[in-house]
Amino acid sequence: MKAIVVRQWCEPRDLVMEEVDRPVPTAGQVGIRIQSAALNFPDVLMAAGKYQVKPPLPFTPGFEVAGTIDSLGAGVTGFTPGQRVLAQLSLGGFAEFAVAPAPATQAIPAGMSDDQAAAFPLVYQTSYVGLVVRGALKQGETVLVHSAAGGVGLAAVQIARALGAGRIIGTAGSDHKLELIRQQGADIAINYQTEDFVEVVKRETDGRGADVIYDPVGGEIGQRSTKCIAFEGRLLIVGFTGGAFSNFVSNHILLKNYSVVGVHWGSYQKHRPATIAQAWKALWEMYRAGQLRPVVGRRYPMPQVADAMELLTSRAAVGKIVLHW
Numbered sequence: 001m002k003a004i005v006v007r008q009w010c011e012p013r014d015l016v017m018e019e020v021d022r023p024v025p026t027a028g029q030v031g032i033r034i035q036s037a038a039l040n041f042p043d044v045l046m047a048a049g050k051y052q053v054k055p056p057l058p059f060t061p062g063f064e065v066a067g068t069i070d071s072l073g074a075g076v077t078g079f080t081p082g083q084r085v086l087a088q089l090s091l092g093g094f095a096e097f098a099v100a101p102a103p104a105t106q107a108i109p110a111g112m113s114d115d116q117a118a119a120f121p122l123v124y125q126t127s128y129v130g131l132v133v134r135g136a137l138k139q140g141e142t143v144l145v146h147s148a149a150g151g152v153g154l155a156a157v158q159i160a161r162a163l164g165a166g167r168i169i170g171t172a173g174s175d176h177k178l179e180l181i182r183q184q185g186a187d188i189a190i191n192y193q194t195e196d197f198v199e200v201v202k203r204e205t206d207g208r209g210a211d212v213i214y215d216p217v218g219g220e221i222g223q224r225s226t227k228c229i230a231f232e233g234r235l236l237i238v239g240f241t242g243g244a245f246s247n248f249v250s251n252h253i254l255l256k257n258y259s260v261v262g263v264h265w266g267s268y269q270k271h272r273p274a275t276i277a278q279a280w281k282a283l284w285e286m287y288r289a290g291q292l293r294p295v296v297g298r299r300y301p302m303p304q305v306a307d308a309m310e311l312l313t314s315r316a317a318v319g320k321i322v323l324h325w
């Protein structure tokens, strides 16, 4: 089968498509013929050897796919060959076939396209676990979502709206993303490159600040967020697309009574898989109620993976980028 292969830590242009052995599902796994695979920021970091997880070389990146069941490993029940499924993978999604653990595989509801299905698992799971499990978001609370037109950001806006958040404020790095953020459920959208988001949040909350702040950017953005966080607020550390970590000052955390909360969705697979199963149940309910709609901003044929990755890192993309066969 054809697959994108990382032979050495590399930039997107150095990725190659090769003929490799087709994976065979072992006990408890399903084999999937992939139609669409969604791109995530960590794919770029992983290929460059800059992600916290460094797989042994060579490897095929890709964390989430949609397609049809091709074969079943021993002991798998509840799936049938030919059935449309989406799956979360630890690696291997940018290929014609992949194997996934059965518990990480979900049937695709009627009416959901392969592109939308591939774009669904990681960002909605992460944002649900972030807002609900780690952030304890309550109805009526103000939520500030940074990079709100991006993958995890848009999912966070839609989930916060579905959960009955009060005011939702989204930031983005350019004006052309602001209308989309409002369309997807935010009350206010601001360009954090040209406007001071701290002032906007204070103004819009009568000085109280945001109860939950969702931060996939890090660096200065995370640090400055502590200036507009409410009493007993929760600052969710989701990622570092800005390329730097934030430094937090402990006496400020104490004096303002807020929490800085790490969100690492992947750890739930190891430590508390029941949380992921519960998140799936809640996400599908929201999806069926029409509250969640994956936004596919751009799709590319699989051989153009470098173009797709460069669009993601250029900051011009909105929603999810999908690769298709």
Ligand SMILES: NC(=O)c1ccc[n+]([C@@H]2O[C@H](COP(=O)([O-])OP(=O)(O)OC[C@H]3O[C@@H](n4cnc5c(N)ncnc54)[C@H](OP(=O)(O)O)[C@@H]3O)[C@@H](O)[C@H]2O)c1
Pocket (backbone or CB within 6 Å): 039, 040, 041, 042, 122, 123, 126, 146, 147, 148, 149, 150, 151, 152, 153, 171, 172, 173, 174, 177, 216, 217, 237, 238, 239, 240, 241, 242, 243, 263, 264, 265, 266, 312, 313, 314, 315, 316, 317, 318, 319
């Ligand atoms: N913690 C977890 O479990 C978990 C799970 C999934 C993803 N993540 C993390 O969440 C972050 C977002 O992932 P994603 O896949 O959803 O990507 P994404 O948000 O769609 O990433 C692209 C966006 O990042 C923003 N960005 C800010 N500073 C940037 C910079 N210096 N260079 C490039 N882009 C920059 C840009 O939007 P603006 O300019 O509009 O801000 C850009 O459009 C990543 O750090 C990822 O590792 C964490």
